[in-house]
Structure formats: structure tokens, C-alpha cells
Amino acid sequence: MKKMQHSEASEKNFDLQDLGENVTIELAAILDDCMGDMGLLEELIRLYKQNAVEFIGGAKLFINNGDFAQLKLAAHKIKCGLAMMHTYHLRDIVIEMHEQCETDKNLDRIKYLNNLFITEYLAAEKKIDAAFTQLGNKKI
Amino acid sequence: MERKTLLLAEDDELLASLLDYRLQKGGYVVKLCKDGKEVKDYLSQELPDIIVSDIMMPYFSGMELIDFIRNKIMSTIPIIIISSAGNEENVLNAFELGANDFISKPVSPSELLVRVSRELNKR
Numbered sequence: 001m002k003k004m005q006h007s008e009a010s011e012k013n014f015d016l017q018d019l020g021e022n023v024t025i026e027l028a029a030i031l032d033d034c035m036g037d038m039g040l041l042e043e044l045i046r047l048y049k050q051n052a053v054e055f056i057g058g059a060k061l062f063i064n065n066g067d068f069a070q071l072k073l074a075a076h077k078i079k080c081g082l083a084m085m086h087t088y089h090l091r092d093i094v095i096e097m098h099e100q101c102e103t104d105k106n107l108d109r110i111k112y113l114n115n116l117f118i119t120e121y122l123a124a125e126k127k128i129d130a131a132f133t134q135l136g137n138k139k140i
Numbered sequence: 141m142e143r144k145t146l147l148l149a150e151d152d153e154l155l156a157s158l159l160d161y162r163l164q165k166g167g168y169v170v171k172l173c174k175d176g177k178e179v180k181d182y183l184s185q186e187l188p189d190i191i192v193s194d195i196m197m198p199y200f201s202g203m204e205l206i207d208f209i210r211n212k213i214m215s216t217i218p219i220i221i222i223s224s225a226g227n228e229e230n231v232l233n234a235f236e237l238g239a240n241d242f243i244s245k246p247v248s249p250s251e252l253l254v255r256v257s258r259e260l261n262k263r
Contacts, residue, residue: 033158033162033248033249033250034158034161035161035162035165037161040157040158040161043157044154044157044158047153047154047157048154050153051152051153051154076196076224077151077152077196079224079245080152080154080155080224080245080246081152081154081155081246083245083246084154084155084158084246
């Protein structure tokens with residue numbers, strides 16, 4: 001199985017077709033970090049999803065309020081978890097949101113990136129669930 | 141052999157869960173604090189053998205933590221800082237304040253274990 005390459009989404013002009021469609025989520029490396037403990041991996045996935053949902057909820061509010069400082073902080077905080085779960089394409093979207101909050105503060109671009117994040121996250125979540133099931137089957 | 145105590149200050153529950161698990165498996169007694177208030181409360185009661193801390197934390201940043209340890213408590217216990225890529229200025233400041241080592245997010249648990257062990261062996 002091919003690991004996801006974060007360079008796939010490193011271009012600043014994100015296009016839906018260029019992102020997660022061809023991405024494969026490989027959980028084996030993360031399971032290695034968990035020393036083969038499927039329970040811990042399941043907990044990490046739960047926390048990953050919780051962080052993403054909180055980010056999506058927070059981002060909507062901060063965008064509506066034009067609160068770039070809070071959006072920047074939220075983007076900074078979620079970056080590590082997105083990379084941890086090897087969803088680099090989501091991490092790259094968030095990095096640009098973070099940069100936008102620091103520099104251009106282009107609300108239209110930020111809204112676009114936020115919608116892109118939501119779309120891509122939902123797709124990634126399905127892939128993570130499928131990869132987890134597959135990994136569980138292999139272990140059995 | 142006596143197990144070493146490690147203070148892990150990290151507000152990202154996802155990363156903290158993984159590191160806590162691996163550090164405990166690595167033989168350390170881990171005190172996990174999710175914000176600066178918990179860190180201060182803990183440090184007012186005891187000192188760990190080593191500290192691993194994020195830079196950006198609510199209430200009490202990693203920088204304030206280093207300053208607190210080095211200049212208020214006057215302790216030389218090893219401090220390893222965790223920081224996101226792109227925070228180079230913060231990392232330099234952390235070293236100037238007295239941090240012993242730095243590791244970039246997302247943290248590899250195996251690498252962290254090596255670095256923790258290395259810092260403890262220096263003493």
C-alpha cells in the first residue's frame with residue numbers, strides 16, 4: 001500500500017481533485033508507534049476525530065467573527081495531530097489557513113480553505129475507519 | 141532499579157496520549173499535565189527527574205516553565221522542549237533560557253525516548 005505523500009498537497013493553489021482522492025491512509029506505522037496496541041490506536045483515532053470536529057466548529061465561528069487570532073491558534077494546534085495521522089493533505093490546508101491569518105487575511109480564501117478542509121476531512125475519516133478495520137482483520 | 145519520574149506538559153491530548161503510553165512502556169513514571177496550571181501545581185509539590193514540555197500551552201507557556209525552573213526553583217533538571225516546525229525563534233529563545241534539547245512535532249516516540257535517556261545519562 002502506498003503511503004500518502006505530503007508533497008501532493010504542497011502547492012498553494014489547492015484544487016479538490018488534487019487532494020485526498022488518491023491518498024491512501026496507512027495506519028501500520030502509527031500502530032508501530034503504539035507498539036501494536038490496537039486499543040491505543042483506536043483511542044488516537046477517536047482523539048483525532050474529536051480534534052477535527054472541534055477545529056471545524058471553532059473555525060466556522062472564528063471565520064464568522066473575523067477572529068483571525070483565534071483561527072490562527074486553532075490551526076496551529078491541530079497541525080500536529082493531522083501530521084501524526086499522516087493526513088498531510090489536511091495539514092497543508094491548515095498551514096495555509098494559518099499563514100492567511102498571519103498575512104493576507106483574505107476571508108474568501110480562508111472560507112474556501114475551510115470548506116476544502118471539511119470535504120477532505122470527511123473523506124479522510126472514512127479512509128481511516130476502513131484502514132483501521134483492515135488492520136484489525138490482518139491482526140486477527 | 142528506581143524508575144525515573146518524567147513531567148510531560150502537553151495540551152494536545154492526541155500527542156500526549158501516545159507519548160504518555162510509550163514513556164510509561166519505556167520505564168518512566170509519567171506525570172501528565174495538560175496546561176500550565178497543572179504544571180505549576182505539580183512543581184510546587186515535587187520535582188521530576190526530567191521535563192518534556194510543549195512551548196505553546198494555556199496559562200503558562202513552555203518558555204515561562206523554563207524560566208520558572210531555572211530562575212525561580214533554581215534547578216538544573218533536564219528540559220526537553222517540543223515545538224512545531226516554523227517556531228525556530230521560540231526554540232532559540234528556549235535554549236537561551238536553559239532548555240537542554242528540542243524535538244520537533246509530530247514527535248516520534250522512539251526518538252523522544254532516546255533523547256530522554258541521553259539527557260538523563262548526562263547527569
